[in-house]
Amino acid sequence: MSTPAVRLSGVDVTYPNGTHALVGVDLTIDVGERVALVGPSGGGKSTLLNLLSGRLLLDGADVAGEVGVLGADPGALRGRKRRRQAVRVGTVRQGLDLVGPLRVVHNVNAGRLGTWSAVRSLVSLARPAERAEAASAVERFGLDPALLDVTVDELSGGQRQRVAVARVFRQAPELLLADEPIASLDPGLSELVLEMVVDPTAPWSTSIVSLHQPDFARRFATRVVGVRDGRVAFDVPVEQLTERHLATVYER
Numbered sequence: 001m002s003t004p005a006v007r008l009s010g011v012d013v014t015y016p017n018g019t020h021a022l023v024g025v026d027l028t029i030d031v032g033e034r035v036a037l038v039g040p041s042g043g044g045k046s047t048l049l050n051l052l053s054g055r056l057l058l059d060g061a062d063v064a065g066e067v068g069v070l071g072a073d074p075g076a077l078r079g080r081k082r083r084r085q086a087v088r089v090g091t092v093r094q095g096l097d098l099v100g101p102l103r104v105v106h107n108v109n110a111g112r113l114g115t116w117s118a119v120r121s122l123v124s125l126a127r128p129a130e131r132a133e134a135a136s137a138v139e140r141f142g143l144d145p146a147l148l149d150v151t152v153d154e155l156s157g158g159q160r161q162r163v164a165v166a167r168v169f170r171q172a173p174e175l176l177l178a179d180e181p182i183a184s185l186d187p188g189l190s191e192l193v194l195e196m197v198v199d200p201t202a203p204w205s206t207s208i209v210s211l212h213q214p215d216f217a218r219r220f221a222t223r224v225v226g227v228r229d230g231r232v233a234f235d236v237p238v239e240q241l242t243e244r245h246l247a248t249v250y251e252r
């Protein structure tokens with residue numbers, strides 16, 4: 001049997017302030033699945049995605065239970081192994097993680113940093129490497145390549161989101177994690193970003209995306225997982241998703 005993209009068993013996450021953000025979470029996601037995470041604000045979706053990306057370490061959270069992402073526990077990886085895992089798992093997050101004072105070309109090519117040598121990365125800051133590839137990535141998401149030399153600080157919110165998805169496209173991860181990637185976008189751009197997630201030519205075969213729009217979840221996901229109060233409230237193939245499922249997570 002092949003290794004699943006994600007395997008969580010009895011996972012509890014507690015933040016340093018004592019908040020139990022995830023409680024007894026069991027979840028297995030196979031390679032090739034497109035999972036939508038839905039649920040109310042504060043339910044635990046971001047915590048779950050940050051657990052999978054390894055970012056939770058930065059928050060000093062306590063993690064109990066078994067965590068497997070592409071066959072490894074992100075919290076236990078160090079040094080080169082951690083960097084290798086970081087190349088295989090791509091994230092698009094609220095807040096975007098872009099570097100405002102740097103030009104678009106550098107932000108897009110930041111997706112490649114895990115595979116470039118330190119010297120190449122440094123030289124590229126003065127003379128951007130792989131400019132043509134960066135141009136085609138931004139163009140793919142509807143940005144004019146002329147903007148490559150503009151700093152991210154000078155862009156609109158929607159343009160920044162395009163830069164963020166172009167960056168993850170350049171990274172070409174096996175697993176894509178996206179935390180409300182369409183929260184601040186107009187409908188046209190939301191379509192574009194979600195089309196990227198399901199694009200059969202995209203580098204990732206597995207995607208996990210948190211969303212507040214069940215209609216989008218219905219259209220792009222193969223499976224929908226409801227998260228509320230840190231627990232998995234339901235987990236169904238998309239064709240079995242009902243209003244009743246959604247009510248279990250969204251009703252007060």
Ligand SMILES: Nc1ncnc2c1ncn2[C@@H]1O[C@H](COP(=O)(O)OP(=O)(O)OP(=O)(O)O)[C@@H](O)[C@H]1O
Binds near residue numbers: 016017019021046059
């Ligand atoms: N860094 C942190 N330190 C302490 N508590 C946190 C931290 N991050 C999240 N929490 C808490 O953990 C719980 C789960 O939050 P989380 O951000 O995972 O939910 P969410 O479903 O992603 O919400 P939203 O839809 O608003 O992004 C909430 O009670 C939140 O206040």
